[in-house]
Amino acid sequence: MDLSKVLSKYQNIQATKKDVLDLLEQYRALNYRLDSYVFNDGSKKDLLSLTGTIPVVYKQNTYHIPICIWLMDTHPYNAPICYVKPTTDMHIKVSMYVDHNGKIYLPYLHDWQPNSSDLLGLIQVMIVTFGEHPPVYSKPKQAPYPGQSFMPQPGAGNASYNPSFPQSSNFPPYPTNNYGGGYPPYPPNPNSSNTPYPQSNFMPGMPSGFNSAPANNAGATGTISEEHIKASLISAVEDKMRRRIYEKVNQCQAEIQTLKRTKQELMEGQTKLEDIVRKLERDETELKRNIQLLNDKDAELTKSLTALEQNDQIDVDEAVTTTAPLYKQLINAYAEEAAIEDAIYYIGEALRKGVIDLEVFLKQVRQLSRKQFMNRALMQKCRQKAGLAG
Template identity: 60%
Template sequence: MAGVDESRLRVWLSKYHNSDVAARDILSVVNHYQGLVPVQETYTFNDGTPMDLVNLNGTIPVSYKGNTYNIPICIWLMDTHPKNAPICYVRPTSDMSIKPSIFVDQNGKIYLPYLHDWTSGSSELLGLIQVMIVTFGDQPPVFAKPKESDMPYPSNSFMPQAGGNYLPPYPPTSYPPTSGFGGYPPYPASSSLPYPSYTPYPTPYPPYSGSGYGGPAPAVGGTGTIKDEHIRESLLTAIEEKLLRRMKELFQQHQAELETLQRTHDELKQGKVKLNTILSRLEKEQSDLDKNITVLKDKEQELDKAIERLSNEEEIDVDDAVTTTAPLYKQLLNAFSEEAAIEDAIYYMGEALRCGVIDLDVFLRQVRTLSRKQFMLRALMQKCRQKAGLAV
């Protein structure tokens, strides 16, 4: 990562929403592709709003027909990166021209399914550049300008020069990553959508028509006739575009299937964690239940022994079941029993009055006598408890 000042890069990214993620993506790209260098420049949107953004400026190696060419590109990172897709351009040199296609418009702006389907968390700059390399290897975005002496035709003819290729070898050193590269100012976004919306994937250009860049170019000799090699080149281009579209469709279909399988895999993993938690809880409850069963069996054995022991003993007189250890406690017990008996007597006398068994005079006389005796017994119990040191 020689030549990249990481501290300066982080200063540039300080206003980004996810500066750490953006810095990590940029450093990963620079580590793999030495021809790209991060630069901070001013980007102007469609509505005229300028904004200081970081871009990756330089070249990427593209293999075309057995030769490797360095394609000049510029990748602008939005301040919301990686939530929103970057804006990408092809920046040709003065001896190159842009070859418009379904992936590059006449301003050099790049359109790719990878950009259109950009997703935060799964999409990254390194994957974007790899898709560019594969795409541009099938359909180069630039071609060499023919010399004026060899060019009797309009400059928008995109047939290869006689005896040459679309792309000349382009060394990385001839592409300085500076603002206004090759006399070209930073390209404004060609989309009419406001920031940060992404320009949708464009409708493919009509590949073959009687005029325009898709049609066969006139013969190099200027006779105006269409030669066999021109028709052959047009057919090859048509086949390439058809195969490329089919490949992209299959790629998107398989990618959607992989995403579905990945979601299913994640759901299964979450279900496994939940099941393991439930099983752990059930095992703990089973262990506690076994312990409780053991305790209950021990208690049951103790009860059986107590019942057997009591069945072998003689019957106990109810009056002798409760004994006291001191005369004071015995006096307290007797007073309590007698007071409880008086309470019951008063209750049943009230029931007899209600049923008409006794009259009111008899009821009042007996209740007055029993109440006086009950009062004396309660006073005696209170004095006994004080004497014994018990709570009153």
């Protein structure tokens, strides 16, 4: 799929495209595609994802760590969201940089600057960080058959191979070493208890000048007593326990940080929910008040209708009452003027039908027009006296 089409909904297409192409030119084991990302609130959005592996050097061996980078549609103004994506033969190693879900936390992401931060720099920071703190380790496996490498080459038909990662001639070569010509396995489980001691004649924790030979063969190196062996074993056990405790403390601290972030998000969500509940309560109170007002008005109208139905005789002159004589004079003048206008209309209809002749029509219209003019003048004067609009 063309990268420009994939980025058609992004706000900064050219900047994002350049950043992605610069990264893919350096790390060809990464591929891009448009996929749906689900946020913490359950919402979904189609975002560009970069999926594949990056080479990480750990203890002089190169490991290919699978990752996934999601670019926000506001890239590069917002930092990407990064995950470690372990295959079926790996476990996530929780640390201050990776949580139990595989989400990556780096200072580079936290301090992301749109003008100075880019994907290439992000990958380089990941490589350095994961070189010191591997984010995954391999699951325990059975001993390989003679002549069999620890892990097969990609695409060799092994059931644990994950086909979701890119397979092409551009895949970075694996280093050759003493693992039967294949690439080395993923970093071993640091918490595993079956890691063997080095095959050597030296006791763990003993100086290189001492060995486990009998005392009469020690020669110039001195005599090894049971106290020496006991002290050596105690020192080895202490070192091993110290390393395990240190790793366990780091793991717990990383989990605590993750829980703190989750707690902060939950507290922010609680505040938002409380604001929504308070707003709903205010709306409910306002709605109840409006319902009560409508019920009162309905009762008033019902009472008025009942009174009108019981009163058969309605005095037309008393149907409309005024609060002052001036208003009554204004109403009477308006009613008379309206009656004169109707009379002029019907006289015109009588002339048109031949009921009256033109002379009678003109005489009556002249008289009625004079009265109409006087009534209109009276209304204008009453309105001025009452302070009403003209």
